[in-house]
Amino acid sequence: MRSYVPNTPAERKEMLKAIGLESMDDLFSDIPEDLKLNRPLDLPAPMSEMEIRDLITGYVLQNDEGGLLFRGAGAYHHYIPAVVPQLASRSEFYTAYTPYQAEMSQGMLQSIFEWQTVICNITGMEASNASVYDGATAAAESLLMLANAKRKDRVLYSAALNPGVIMTMKTYAHCYGIELVEIPVNAGGITDMDALAAALPESAGYIAAQPNYFGCIENMDSIAELVHANKALLVSYCNPISLGTIKRPADYGADIAIGDSQPMGIPMCFGGPYAGFMATTNKLIRNLPGRIVGETVDHEGGRAYVLTLQAREQHIRREKASSNICSNQMLCAIMSTIYACTMGPEGMREVGEQNIAKAHYLASELSKLPGIRMRYNTPFFNEFITDSDRPAEEINEALKGFGIVGGLVLPDGGMLWCATEMNTKGDIDFLIDMLKEVL
Numbered sequence: 192m193r194s195y196v197p198n199t200p201a202e203r204k205e206m207l208k209a210i211g212l213e214s215m216d217d218l219f220s221d222i223p224e225d226l227k228l229n230r231p232l233d234l235p236a237p238m239s240e241m242e243i244r245d246l247i248t249g250y251v252l253q254n255d256e257g258g259l260l261f262r263g264a265g266a267y268h269h270y271i272p273a274v275v276p277q278l279a280s281r282s283e284f285y286t287a288y289t290p291y292q293a294e295m296s297q298g299m300l301q302s303i304f305e306w307q308t309v310i311c312n313i314t315g316m317e318a319s320n321a322s323v324y325d326g327a328t329a330a331a332e333s334l335l336m337l338a339n340a341k342r343k344d345r346v347l348y349s350a351a352l353n354p355g356v357i358m359t360m361k362t363y364a365h366c367y368g369i370e371l372v373e374i375p376v377n378a379g380g381i382t383d384m385d386a387l388a389a390a391l392p393e394s395a396g397y398i399a400a401q402p403n404y405f406g407c408i409e410n411m412d413s414i415a416e417l418v419h420a421n422k423a424l425l426v427s428y429c430n431p432i433s434l435g436t437i438k439r440p441a442d443y444g445a446d447i448a449i450g451d452s453q454p455m456g457i458p459m460c461f462g463g464p465y466a467g468f469m470a471t472t473n474k475l476i477r478n479l480p481g482r483i484v485g486e487t488v489d490h491e492g493g494r495a496y497v498l499t500l501q502a503r504e505q506h507i508r509r510e511k512a513s514s515n516i517c518s519n520q521m522l523c524a525i526m527s528t529i530y531a532c533t534m535g536p537e538g539m540r541e542v543g544e545q546n547i548a549k550a551h552y553l554a555s556e557l558s559k560l561p562g563i564r565m566r567y568n569t570p571f572f573n574e575f576i577t578d579s580d581r582p583a584e585e586i587n588e589a590l591k592g593f594g595i596v597g598g599l600v601l602p603d604g605g606m607l608w609c610a611t612e613m614n615t616k617g618d619i620d621f622l623i624d625m626l627k628e629v630l
Contacts, residue, residue, distance in 0.1 A: 258594030259618050261553070263574050263609030264404070265326070265353050266462065267454045269432065269542070270612055272533050275456045279526045287521065293497045300496035303484040303521065306528045313434045313531065313539070314448040315441025316470035320481045322524040323516060326428065326451025327359035329467035330398060332514055333426045333447050334360050336471070336478045338369050339513045340424060341395035345370045349382055351403035352428060360398070380407040380567035380576070388417055396424035396446070402433055405607070406550070406574030407567055415444040424475075431455050431468070431527075433572050435539030436547060440470075447471045456530025457523050466523035476500070480514035542612055546573035549610040549619070556623045557608070562630060566605055574609045576601070581630060589629040595622055 198206070203215070212218060219227075238246070260268050279285070283298055290296030290303070303321045310319035323329050330352070337346050348360060350373050357373075364371045372390050374397070377383040382399060391397070397418050402408050411427065418425045427445040432454040440448035453465040471479060477500065485499030534542065550573040557563050562580035579586065583600040590597045598606035610619065 258596065259614070259622065260596045261608050261610060261614065261622060262596050262599050263611075264599045264607055265355060265451070266459045267430075267432070267573075267609065268459060268611055268613050269454050269456075271456050271458060271530065274533055275526050275529045278529050279522065284522060284525050289518070290498065293495070297496055299521070300484050300498070302525050302528065303519070304486060304496050305532075306524045307484060309528050309531045310452075310468045310470050313431055313439065314429070314468075314470045315439035316445075316448050317441075317473045318476045318479065318483065319468065319470040320479045320483050320519075322452070322519040322521070323467040323469060323481055324518075324520060325463060325465040325467045326449065326453075327353075327356045327467070328516070329449035329451070329469050330356045330426075330428055331359045331363040332467075332469065332480045332516060333398060333449050334363055334369060334371075335367065335480070335514055336447060336475065337396040337398075337424055337426065338367070340475055340478050343393065343395040344368060345372065345394045346396060346398065347372045347374050347387065347390050347394050348398040349373075349400055349403060350375050351380065351382070351405055351407070351409075352398065352400045353404045356428065376403075376405075378567075379569040380405045381409045381569055382414060384413065384417065387414070388421075391418065391421040391423055394421070394423050396426060398426040398428065400428040401437070401440075402430060402572040402574070405567065405576050406571040406609075407569040408437060408572060411438065411440075411443040411445070419444065430572065431531075432539070432543055432546060434543075435536070435541075436543030437572070446475060452524065452527035455527040457526050464520060464523055466520035466527060468524075478513065480516045481519055543572075545612040546610070549573070549612065549614050549616075550575065550608075552616065553608060553610045553614070553619050553622075556619060557626070560623070560626055560630060563626075573611055574607060576605045576607050578605050586626070586629055590622075590625060593621075593625045595625060597622075 207213065284302065287299045290299045293300060306322060307319040311317065323332060334346055338344055346369055348357065348371060361371060372394070374387050374390060375383050381403065387397065397414070399409060399411070399414055401411050415425050424446040425444065426447040426449060427440040429440060429448060429450045431450055431452055448470045450468055451465050452468050457465055469479060482498050483500040484496055487495050487497055489495040531539070550571065554565060554575050557577055558565055563577050566576040566578050577598070583604055583606045587597040587600060598608035601607055
């Protein structure tokens with residue numbers, strides 16, 4: 192195999208001579224000899240392209256993909272239409288950089304504009320930014336939005352938010368001097384309204400999840416009414432797939448809608464990268480972090496796209512910015528945009544209905560097994576918690592032997608199960624049969 196360095200030996204010698212050196216070793220003379228390798232690298236002999244392909248295929252076959260999956264907890268296994276990776280892998284998207292020069296970046300700016308439109312459509316909100324790093328970042332940035340909009344340093348959040356989201360929010364709150372107050376859940380696994388009512392005075396707002404981490408569907412109408420009665424703002428952390436079947440944040444009066452777009456066309460990828468979405472009302476649009484792409488006309492009257500608002504980045508003085516986030520997850524956002532446009536409203540509703548049907552069938556069958564019971568009777572989307580007489584860790588370990596990834600074991604011993612459209616009735620029946628053996 193030829194060297195990857197394009198210079199010929201003669202050219203290298205000429206360049207060394209120009210800087211007064213005799214050899215390549217002279218370039219590294221400052222490095223002590225005992226730190227140098229002084230032997231050839233332990234690499235195999237060169238291979239042909241076909242041999243390399245066979246070698247890599249062997250490595251791939253060693254991967255354990257886990258078989259049947261009944262776990263979510265923030266990263267969800269959904270079907271991704273073939274058009275999503277096919278279009279997203281085009282070089283215009285795959286290698287694009289930040290669209291600083293609008294005249295050279297119309298395609299990228301339009302794709303961001305389409306993403307913003309999709310997010311506004313599925314959440315019902317009036318404005319969206321160009322995405323942030325992930326759902327946890329979106330929650331943390333919404334925390335700053337609340338504090339800045341209401342000029343208060345006290346924010347409430349639901350104990351039923353994803354633990355990883357809560358950890359990220361606490362990191363932000365610590366650095367910005369914001370007081371975070373946790374609102375517990377009641378016996379039904381949803382917001383304790385009495386605790387929320389007691390904590391709301393003098394608070395900037397409340398960050399809730401819909402559906403929440405336990406899969407339960409919150410009564411967001413009642414929460415919004417209570418929050419607004421106390422002149423505070425409501426943030427809804429939502430699963431975008433659920434919005435095809437349950438109320439959108441705008442429909443129950445949320446002021447800010449956030450979440451992770453991973454369920455829409457982004458594979459699980461061992462935990463990322465993902466794309467966080469943020470949407471809000473026109474009243475709060477200038478509190479959105481990052482950038483917003485807008486539509487205008489060029490000097491000939493043709494449609495053109497520009498960065499309309501970007502006052503939360505390096506474009507203004509740092510001490511004036513309410514957020515220092517200065518990038519977005521455009522490739523992942525494009526994948527979610529393509530997914531949403533491919534599915535359309537009908538497709539999004541069908542996927543949501545399948546998630547509900549599969550999860551409820553799974554819950555019903557699990558509840559028939561001896562020693563397994565549902566923790567909450569509250570309506571749920573595609574996740575729910577069970578408690579069992581036998582330790583959850585033992586159940587999961589036994590299921591591994593059948594090629595099944597069971598529910599996530601929670602710190603209190605419960606199991607958080609998930610079912611999506613990817614889990615067939617046959618898959619669920621097989622899980623139940625194997626659990627009968629395990630139990």
